[in-house]
Amino acid sequence: MIPSKDDIVKAHQRIQSYIHRTPLEHCESIDKICGAKIHFKCENLQKAGAFKSRGASNAVFKLIESGFQGRVATHSSGNHAQALSRVAKYSGIQAHVVMPENSLKSKVDAVKEYEADITFCSPTLEARESTLAKVMSEVEAVEIHPYDNYDIIAGQATAAKEIIEEYSPDIIVAPVGGGGLLSGTALASRYFGNNVKVFAAEPEMANDARKSFESRTFVPSINPQTIADGLRTSLGELTFPIILDHVHEILTVDEESIIKAMRLMWERAKIMAEPSSATALAIVMNNPEVFAGKEIAVIVSGGNADLNNLPWTK
Amino acid sequence: MIPSKDDIVKAHQRIQSYIHRTPLEHCESIDKICGAKIHFKCENLQKAGAFKSRGASNAVFKLIESGFQGRVATHSSGNHAQALSRVAKYSGIQAHVVMPENSLKSKVDAVKEYEADITFCSPTLEARESTLAKVMSEVEAVEIHPYDNYDIIAGQATAAKEIIEEYSPDIIVAPVGGGGLLSGTALASRYFGNNVKVFAAEPEMANDARKSFESRTFVPSINPQTIADGLRTSLGELTFPIILDHVHEILTVDEESIIKAMRLMWERAKIMAEPSSATALAIVMNNPEVFAGKEIAVIVSGGNADLNNLPWTK
Numbered sequence: 001m002i003p004s005k006d007d008i009v010k011a012h013q014r015i016q017s018y019i020h021r022t023p024l025e026h027c028e029s030i031d032k033i034c035g036a037k038i039h040f041k042c043e044n045l046q047k048a049g050a051f052k053s054r055g056a057s058n059a060v061f062k063l064i065e066s067g068f069q070g071r072v073a074t075h076s077s078g079n080h081a082q083a084l085s086r087v088a089k090y091s092g093i094q095a096h097v098v099m100p101e102n103s104l105k106s107k108v109d110a111v112k113e114y115e116a117d118i119t120f121c122s123p124t125l126e127a128r129e130s131t132l133a134k135v136m137s138e139v140e141a142v143e144i145h146p147y148d149n150y151d152i153i154a155g156q157a158t159a160a161k162e163i164i165e166e167y168s169p170d171i172i173v174a175p176v177g178g179g180g181l182l183s184g185t186a187l188a189s190r191y192f193g194n195n196v197k198v199f200a201a202e203p204e205m206a207n208d209a210r211k212s213f214e215s216r217t218f219v220p221s222i223n224p225q226t227i228a229d230g231l232r233t234s235l236g237e238l239t240f241p242i243i244l245d246h247v248h249e250i251l252t253v254d255e256e257s258i259i260k261a262m263r264l265m266w267e268r269a270k271i272m273a274e275p276s277s278a279t280a281l282a283i284v285m286n287n288p289e290v291f292a293g294k295e296i297a298v299i300v301s302g303g304n305a306d307l308n309n310l311p312w313t314k
Numbered sequence: 315m316i317p318s319k320d321d322i323v324k325a326h327q328r329i330q331s332y333i334h335r336t337p338l339e340h341c342e343s344i345d346k347i348c349g350a351k352i353h354f355k356c357e358n359l360q361k362a363g364a365f366k367s368r369g370a371s372n373a374v375f376k377l378i379e380s381g382f383q384g385r386v387a388t389h390s391s392g393n394h395a396q397a398l399s400r401v402a403k404y405s406g407i408q409a410h411v412v413m414p415e416n417s418l419k420s421k422v423d424a425v426k427e428y429e430a431d432i433t434f435c436s437p438t439l440e441a442r443e444s445t446l447a448k449v450m451s452e453v454e455a456v457e458i459h460p461y462d463n464y465d466i467i468a469g470q471a472t473a474a475k476e477i478i479e480e481y482s483p484d485i486i487v488a489p490v491g492g493g494g495l496l497s498g499t500a501l502a503s504r505y506f507g508n509n510v511k512v513f514a515a516e517p518e519m520a521n522d523a524r525k526s527f528e529s530r531t532f533v534p535s536i537n538p539q540t541i542a543d544g545l546r547t548s549l550g551e552l553t554f555p556i557i558l559d560h561v562h563e564i565l566t567v568d569e570e571s572i573i574k575a576m577r578l579m580w581e582r583a584k585i586m587a588e589p590s591s592a593t594a595l596a597i598v599m600n601n602p603e604v605f606a607g608k609e610i611a612v613i614v615s616g617g618n619a620d621l622n623n624l625p626w627t628k
Binding site: 020023025026028029044045047049106113263266267269270271272303307308310312313 | 583
């Protein structure tokens with residue numbers, strides 16, 4: 001069932017000693033450039049470098065509360081793999097992660113450090129899913145999907161709950177990939193906020209969520225090439241209806257604007273946002289008719305950027 | 315007079331609505347690497363990108379409280395120039411800044427944005443001082459020295475005061491250049507801490523503070539070439555005696571260790587430390603016999619790194 005207000009309150013209680021309550025940062029220069037007041041919710045400073053630790057820990061802790069003692073599994077090339085491996089290790093259960101063979105070495109190393117069992121596969125969704133099915137049947141593991149899981153959604157919702165506890169924004173902006181963070185943000189804003197509108201940010205080059213939202217019909221993401229690598233996935237069966245009901249609008253931005261916003265966050269605010277996260281500030285910068293004069297919370301979803309290969313040095 | 319406990323409490327009250335109370339961040343991977351528990355005081359997230367806003371605002375606000383309505387001046391190539399210009403603009407007084415003609419364009423632009431009057435000079439200490447003297451006599455300005463000023467020291471001390479209000483470290487580590495941050499940290503640790511030892515970090519290539527500390531005689535810094543550009547200055551007449559009395563030890567590190575620590579902070583903790591700040595973590599990493607098993611607060615003094623020219627991409 002779609003997480004209730006109480007589900008999100010319980011999720012927060014369940015995970016709070018295990019995650020960071022991340023800071024809400026503010027930068028005058030960026031306010032001036034945008035003509036708005038912006039607070040950044042720094043999930044780049046979250047455990048394992050991204051908001052994914054919220055959902056993964058809620059899902060795993062809730063399983064364990066129910067008496068579960070088995071194994072967990074997922075396929076992921078990035079932040080969810082790290083988050084799930086970390087909480088599994090902490091909880092004394094074994095995680096199995098299917099990773100595409102072209103995953104970044106730094107991400108593979110992080111997952112190894114958390115002692116997850118890794119199975120590599122071809123870098124296609126089909127290979128990831130079939131390999132995961134095989135691993136799960138072999139080791140009898142329970143799948144923890146990166147976003148299409150109500151406990152994951154309730155966990156991701158705690159970021160917006162924390163924002164609203166500290167600050168009263170007119171608007172919250174979150175990036176959208178599979179929609180776990182966005183659907184959680186939308187639910188938390190409805191339950192805890194005071195007339196907060198939720199906007200989603202998406203790269204033009206991976207605009208399946210916007211198309212789905214506008215047509216009210218699921219449109220898949222097919223091999224998009226955006227620099228915002230966390231936003232290449234399609235919406236989920238569980239996340240899409242929540243987004244349709246509770247998100248105000250999905251806006252898209254070009255690649256150049258994403259890089260410009262990312263650089264601005266690094267240079268002026270000293271916030272290391274990964275490209276996916278910079279997408280949220282980019283829509284604020286590009287749409288003054290929507291955002292000027294407003295109090296805005298921007299969720300900085302993660303900070304796992306490739307430091308050897310920053311986009312503005314190319 | 316050397317700032318008293320009450321001076322630092324008053325400084326904190328005076329500046330607190332104007333500065334950020336910066337977060338204290340923690341990173342498991344770095345703890346594991348260092349074998350210690352480390353909390354980072356993120357002054358890279360301070361207004362104008364460095365702790366310098368604390369001292370500059372205390373000095374300017376205190377002047378204004380005393381009825382001052384004139385102009386302020388300083389020479390600086392970097393963070394102090396930005397901090398002073400920002401607080402002067404906020405207070406409705408004119409700042410005059412002497413900057414060496416080879417200052418980074420981004421820093422000159424930031425000072426211009428705060429509407430300070432800039433005079434360029436040759437990049438030598440002599441030219442900076444003589445040009446400042448000339449500017450001050452022409453416009454009748456009061457000098458706000460970047461570190462050799464008790465109100466500046468009391469302002470910088472508020473960073474360590476905030477640390478101790480939230481956390482009880484065995485050790486606080488701060489980088490040392492002119493000694494404003496270090497002397498303030500040492501005083502705050504003595505007044506507010508419970509047996510907190512203060513260690514200073516300095517590049518081997520600019521080891522004048524260590525030499526001064528060990529010989530108990532002022533040794534000047536002569537054109538050092540370290541990457542830690544904020545730590546190239548000599549100790550001051552006011553800061554040196556405080557450091558001698560209240561700092562436990564000054565440890566030095568090589569350039570490679572500074573770059574390694576900087577990268578670790580960016581990659582694992584998502585904390586954008588400038589090279590000067592990374593020096594503090596570098597001494598913790600290089601001296602396990604001193605730091606292992608301890609609760610340590612590391613002051614991340616600033617985040618004004620050159621994003622086009624990161625040291626590990628060279």
